[in-house]
Amino acid sequence: MTIEKEGLKxxxxxxxxxxxxWEITGRCNLHCIHCRSSSEDSAGxxxxxxxxxxxxxxxxxxxxxxxMVLSGGEPLLREDCFDLxxxxxxxxxxxxxxxxxxxxxEGVCAEIRRSGIRMVSLSLDGSTPEIHDDFRQQPGAxxxxxxxxAYFRRFEIPFLINSSFTKRNQEDxxxxxxxxxxxxxxxxxxxxxxxxxxxxxxxxxxxxxxxxEKILLWHYRQEQNEGEMLMRPTCAPQYFRIVRxxxxxxxxxxKQRSLAFATGVAKGCLAGQHIAFIDRFGNVMPCSYFxxxxxxxxxxxxxxxxxxxxxxxxxRDFDSYEGKCxxxxxxxxxxxxxARAAALNNGNYLAEExxxxxxxxxxxGKGRVDGxxxxxSD
Numbered sequence: 001m002t003i004e005k006e007g008l009k010x011x012x013x014x015x016x017x018x019x020x021x022w023e024i025t026g027r028c029n030l031h032c033i034h035c036r037s038s039s040e041d042s043a044g045x046x047x048x049x050x051x052x053x054x055x056x057x058x059x060x061x062x063x064x065x066x067x068m069v070l071s072g073g074e075p076l077l078r079e080d081c082f083d084l085x086x087x088x089x090x091x092x093x094x095x096x097x098x099x100x101x102x103x104x105x106e107g108v109c110a111e112i113r114r115s116g117i118r119m120v121s122l123s124l125d126g127s128t129p130e131i132h133d134d135f136r137q138q139p140g141a142x143x144x145x146x147x148x149x150a151y152f153r154r155f156e157i158p159f160l161i162n163s164s165f166t167k168r169n170q171e172d173x174x175x176x177x178x179x180x181x182x183x184x185x186x187x188x189x190x191x192x193x194x195x196x197x198x199x200x201x202x203x204x205x206x207x208x209x210x211x212x213e214k215i216l217l218w219h220y221r222q223e224q225n226e227g228e229m230l231m232r233p234t235c236a237p238q239y240f241r242i243v244r245x246x247x248x249x250x251x252x253x254x255k256q257r258s259l260a261f262a263t264g265v266a267k268g269c270l271a272g273q274h275i276a277f278i279d280r281f282g283n284v285m286p287c288s289y290f291x292x293x294x295x296x297x298x299x300x301x302x303x304x305x306x307x308x309x310x311x312x313x314x315x316r317d318f319d320s321y322e323g324k325c326x327x328x329x330x331x332x333x334x335x336x337x338x339a340r341a342a343a344l345n346n347g348n349y350l351a352e353e354x355x356x357x358x359x360x361x362x363x364x365g366k367g368r369v370d371g372x373x374x375x376x377s378d
Contacts, residue, residue: 014306014307014313014316016063016064016065016066016303016306017064017066017274017275017276017306018064018066018067018274018275019066019067019068019069019270019274019275019276020060020066020067020068020069020275020276020277020278021069021071021098021275021276021277021278021288022056022068022069022070022071022277022278023071023072023073023277023278023279023280023288024047024048024053024070024071024072024073024075024078024081024084024280025047025072025073025074025075025077025078025280026046026047026072026073026280027072027073027074027077027078028072028073028074028077028100029074029077029100029102029103029138030074030100030102030136030137030138030141031136031137031138046280046281046282047078047280048280048282050080050083050084053080053084054084054087056278056282056297056302057084057087057088057091057093058091059297059301059302059303060088060091060093060302061088061091061092061093063302063303063306065092065093065094066093066094067093067094067096067118068088068093068094068095068096069096069097069098069121070084070085070095070096070097070098071098071288072098073280074099074100074102074103075097075098075099076099076103076104076108077103081097082111082112082114082115082117083115085097085112085115085116085117086114086115086116089115089116089117090116094118095115095116095117095118096117096118096119096120096121097112097117097119097120097121098120098121098123098162099120099121099122099123099148100122100123100136100141100144100145101122101123101144101145101147101148101149102138102140102141102144102145102148103144104144104147104148104151104152105151106151106155108151109151109152109154109155109157110155112155112157113155113157117157118158119158119159119160119186120152120157120158120159120160121159121160121161121162121189122145122148122149122152122159122160122161122162122185123136123145123161123162123163123164124142124145124161124162124163124176124179124180124183125163125164125165125169125176126142126169126172126176127172127175127176127178127179128142128172129142129143131168131169131172132145134168134169135164135166135168135169146183149183149184149185152184153183153184158186159184159185159186160185160186160187160188160189160230161180161183161185161187161188161189162189162191162234163176163177163180163188163189163190163191164191164193165190165191165192165193165207165215166193166205166206166207167205167206167207168205170207170211170215173190173215173218174218177190177222177231180229181228181229185229186229186230187229187230187231187232188229188230188231188232189231189232189233189234190215190219190231190232190233190234190236191233191234191235192207192212192215192233192234192235192236192355193205193206193207193235194235194289194337194339194340194343195340195343195344196289196290196291196339196343206355209354209355209356209357210357212236212355212357213238213242213357216233216236216238216239216242217242217246219231219233219239220239220242220243220246224252235289235337235339235340236337237267237268237269237334237335237336237337237353238268238330238334238336238353238355238356238358239268240267240268240330240333240334241268241330241333241334241358244330244333267332267333267334267335268333268334268335268336269334269335269336269337269338270287271286271287271290271315271338271339272286272287272294272309272311272312272315272316272338273315273316275287276294276306277290278297278302279293281296282296282297282298283295283296283297284296284297284302284305284306284309286311286312286315286338286339286349287338287339289339289340289343290338290339290342290349291342291343291347292311292342292347292349293311294306294309294311294312295309311349314349314350315338315349318331318332318335320350321335321336321350321352322348322350322351322352323351323352324352324356324358324359324360325341325351325352325353325356326352327360327362328358328360329360329361329362330358330360334353336352336353336356337353337355338350340353340354340355341353341354
């Protein structure tokens with residue numbers, strides 16, 4: 001428990017979260033190389049029972065009105081998944097579902113419609129069965145996604161596609177983007193891997209920070225010409241520095257609609273500031289890639305944790321950020337990935353973003369340059 005009620009330097013205003021992912025089960029039918037929770041078929045220990053789960057939803061509805069994503073593991077392996085979705089919908093929450101797609105059929109689609117789920121996310125990490133199935137460590141996983149997308153189109157269920165990349169599939173990024181459009185996805189989120197969970201064993205597969213920058217530049221150029229599908233890099237807060245740099249150089253207006261999708265916030269790292277993650281044990285994390293918990297819902301309410309956790313309030317205190325992040329003129333619009341900083345700096349989530357190539361204009365002191373003022377988030 002890391003809640004400190006006295007002597008804590010809290011930010012001036014802490015609003016309720018806008019987006020929450022909830023790991024309703026740790027069970028999964030795949031064995032993906034990058035899984036942040038190392039999910040397996042038997043990983044169901046710690047799951048909330050039905051009454052506890054409804055109580056958690058009650059807390060969310062009483063405190064905020066966030067987008068609430070039922071996640072896992074594979075959430076479709078939990079028998080009361082759609083009962084929880086319906087309960088959240090009836091409480092006024094915007095319920096969503098994150099699935100790998102392999103278990104989707106007509107019955108699942110009917111339940112999605114009945115439960116009031118607003119959006120479903122599918123995972124697609126390759127444009128061919130060979131690439132995607134290798135990444136997901138399961139033959140037939142690619143066909144499962146294709147089948148799920150077809151069902152969603154047939155039942156008119158809006159869906160987005162999440163795509164994760166390492167060195168093994170980074171050359172396929174543009175092809176995956178094109179396939180996501182062809183499948184009819186409303187949005188495409190490009191995930192840059194954070195080495196937590198099972199991904200700790202894939203450190204040598206992390207995309208280099210130089211290639212990382214090139215990929216984000218490609219994404220910026222693609223987004224400028226994208227008129228249909230929303231796009232956003234995820235776990236890549238330096239993209240918000242890149243779009244400002246490039247927009248200024250090109251003398252063009254920066255498009256913000258896709259970057260504000262789902263949360264209504266257009267800025268970099270949102271962990272512990274606008275979003276949160278709740279694991280199957282009731283631990284509240286700043287995001288799904290953090291290994292350190294801000295508190296546990298079996299010991300304190302979500303509101304108490306969200307407003308009083310020292311971990312969360314440290315993340316909200318930009319003056320405490322270290323290294324080049326702490327002196328960067330783009331701090332307030334980027335912030336660096338705090339989970340990646342922790343993963344590669346022995347748990348120090350305030351350390352500088354290790355996969356950023358940018359050198360701040362002032363490399364010492366606390367000065368940040370932009371007409372004499374720090375850049376602020378939108």
